[in-house]
Amino acid sequence: xxxxxxxxxxxxxxxxxxxxxxxxxxxxxxxxxxxxxxxxxxxxxxxxxxxxxxxxxxxxxxxxxxxxxxxxxxxxxxxxxxxxxxxxxxxxxxxxxxxxxxxxxxxxxxxxxxxxxxxxxxxxxxxxxxxxxxxxxxxxxxxxxxxxxxxxxxxxxxxxxxxxxxxxxxxxxxxxxxxxxxxxxxxxxxxxxxxxxxxxxxxxxxxxxxxxxxxxxxxxxxxxxxxxxxxxxxxxxxxxxxxxxxxxxxxxxxxxxxxxxxxxxxxxxxxxxxxxxxxxxxxxxx
Amino acid sequence: xxxxxxxxxxxxxxxxxxxxxxxxxxxxxxxxxxxxxxxxxxxxxxxxxxxxxxxxxxxxxxxxxxxxxxxxxxxxxxxxxxxxxxxxxxxxxxxxxxxxxxxxxxxxxxxxxxxxxxxxxxxxxxxxxxxxxxxxx
Amino acid sequence: xxxxxxxxxxxxxxxxxxxxxxxxxxxxxxxxxxxxxxxxxxxxxxxxxxxxxxxxxxxxxxxxxxxxxxxxxxxxxxxxxxxxxxxxxxxxxxxxxxxxxxxxxxxxxxxxxxxxxxxxxxxxxxxxxxxx
Numbered sequence: 001x002x003x004x005x006x007x008x009x010x011x012x013x014x015x016x017x018x019x020x021x022x023x024x025x026x027x028x029x030x031x032x033x034x035x036x037x038x039x040x041x042x043x044x045x046x047x048x049x050x051x052x053x054x055x056x057x058x059x060x061x062x063x064x065x066x067x068x069x070x071x072x073x074x075x076x077x078x079x080x081x082x083x084x085x086x087x088x089x090x091x092x093x094x095x096x097x098x099x100x101x102x103x104x105x106x107x108x109x110x111x112x113x114x115x116x117x118x119x120x121x122x123x124x125x126x127x128x129x130x131x132x133x134x135x136x137x138x139x140x141x142x143x144x145x146x147x148x149x150x151x152x153x154x155x156x157x158x159x160x161x162x163x164x165x166x167x168x169x170x171x172x173x174x175x176x177x178x179x180x181x182x183x184x185x186x187x188x189x190x191x192x193x194x195x196x197x198x199x200x201x202x203x204x205x206x207x208x209x210x211x212x213x214x215x216x217x218x219x220x221x222x223x224x225x226x227x228x229x230x231x232x233x234x235x236x237x238x239x240x241x242x243x244x245x246x247x248x249x250x251x252x253x254x255x256x257x258x259x260x261x262x263x264x265x266x267x268x269x270x271x272x273x274x275x276x277x278x279x280x281x282x283x284x285x286x
Numbered sequence: 287x288x289x290x291x292x293x294x295x296x297x298x299x300x301x302x303x304x305x306x307x308x309x310x311x312x313x314x315x316x317x318x319x320x321x322x323x324x325x326x327x328x329x330x331x332x333x334x335x336x337x338x339x340x341x342x343x344x345x346x347x348x349x350x351x352x353x354x355x356x357x358x359x360x361x362x363x364x365x366x367x368x369x370x371x372x373x374x375x376x377x378x379x380x381x382x383x384x385x386x387x388x389x390x391x392x393x394x395x396x397x398x399x400x401x402x403x404x405x406x407x408x409x410x411x412x413x414x415x416x417x418x419x420x421x422x423x
Numbered sequence: 424x425x426x427x428x429x430x431x432x433x434x435x436x437x438x439x440x441x442x443x444x445x446x447x448x449x450x451x452x453x454x455x456x457x458x459x460x461x462x463x464x465x466x467x468x469x470x471x472x473x474x475x476x477x478x479x480x481x482x483x484x485x486x487x488x489x490x491x492x493x494x495x496x497x498x499x500x501x502x503x504x505x506x507x508x509x510x511x512x513x514x515x516x517x518x519x520x521x522x523x524x525x526x527x528x529x530x531x532x533x534x535x536x537x538x539x540x541x542x543x544x545x546x547x548x549x550x551x552x553x554x555x
Binding site: 183187 | 323
């Protein structure tokens with residue numbers, strides 16, 4: 001009498017599958033635009049078979065049991081495939097929940113004793129809830145992978161190094177500077193210095209929303225690293241409010257050449273390279 | 287949770303062993319696809335710690351491990367010596383503090399170079415320092 | 424005993440470090456350089472570290488020592504060709520090598536040295552020809 005449910009699930013596998021499928025139809029769980037009914041049926045059958053096979057009296061109350069690894073693997077596979085195919089989280093969740101209601105329905109038909117039915121239902125409930133959690137975890141993980149890839153792409157495209165003149169590089173920084181970003185900025189800048197043989201780098205921070213001690217530290221680090229390469233670094237684009245915070249926070253930027261605008265930084269750079277840019281002389285006509 | 291994937295151990299007794307260690311660390315870091323900058327940071331950190339080991343304890347052993355945590359892989363180095371130990375770890379971790387004639391950047395600088403840093407020391411028994419550098423850390 | 428060779432080029436000394444340094448080797452280089460600066464009364468020292476993949480605090484200190492001791496013997500030191508990864512690591516380590524002149528490559532380093540050193544014998548190269 002103890003493990004009525006295990007026995008029933010194993011014996012009534014076919015019936016449960018039919019029920020489950022019917023539930024899915026009722027829940028609009030079948031998306032023929034995304035997956036064919038036949039594939040869906042094969043998938044579901046595989047899952048149910050492996051579930052019934054790994055289910056035993058000893059692990060019925062223990063969803064963490066290693067016996068269920070195979071089931072969880074199949075579930076994860078289904079969840080990831082669904083995340084990629086464009087199923088909504090609701091549809092993916094409903095997929096597992098509809099299995100639960102199928103099993104519960106079967107149990108209620110097979111077990112007549114209300115008390116036994118209740119305890120068995122509760123047990124199957126917690127077991128299957130755990131499976132839904134697994135499904136969601138993998139679903140979210142699949143989405144997270146997408147986000148991570150995009151973050152990488154953003155950092156990659158948001159730190160361009162521009163050669164503005166022979167020997168002068170400019171690097172507009174847009175967005176906040178954190179330590180991982182600084183690392184990328186430094187790497188790109190130093191690499192470009194080596195490749196172009198530039199001797200002056202202009203770091204334009206007009207696109208940096210705010211400066212605190214940490215950001216300032218990162219800037220100072222970048223400047224120090226540039227100097228170690230044998231190039232000079234000018235920081236430009238210091239807006240009035242940034243100048244104010246820098247002074248209020250007591251950040252010492254005295255060892256760094258700072259300029260208000262990219263234009264004046266460029267002018268300084270010309271001076272350092274002993275270049276002269278001037279208006280073309282117009283021949284006098286009198 | 288951090289899982290160890292493979293492991294190796296190197297004995298350090300002479301200064302020349304430092305170079306051997308550097309090369310092994312580089313090899314392992316390359317194996318997991320670590321970028322050049324992070325590799326350099328890790329090897330520099332290893333170099334600092336091995337110097338301390340030779341200077342204060344006359345040598346010891348270094349374990350190299352490839353570890354993984356979730357989706358991140360990394361290289362873990364454990365430096366074990368049977369030297370005099372460090373009396374005041376907090377003081378030793380401070381920038382510019384030194385008992386020798388160095389710049390006092392060894393320990394605090396090393397901590398800045400790696401992702402994770404752990405130091406255990408018992409006076410007159412020895413010091414164990416373990417560092418981890420994650421591939422993208 | 425291994426040694427890093429030091430080349431004499433006119434008023435300058437040229438050191439190219441091609442191997443990974445261990446401490447003893449670096450210390451030997453430091454004292455060798457001091458001797459050479461004295462011997463040839465050199466005006467400048469150029470150290471090419473483009474092949475060096477690791478500079479830790481000890482090596483950094485040696486570079487600082489070389490620069491300082493050359494200075495008191497009236498010679499300028501320029502370190503050239505540092506790898507980007509090495510530069511980033513040094514900065515992170517907290518060792519920005521203040522007071523050491525750096526240049527991108529040997530050519531630039533030579534230019535920098537010449538601009539810093541007033542040579543006794545006026546050189547005959549008239550800079551009319553454009554170096555580009």
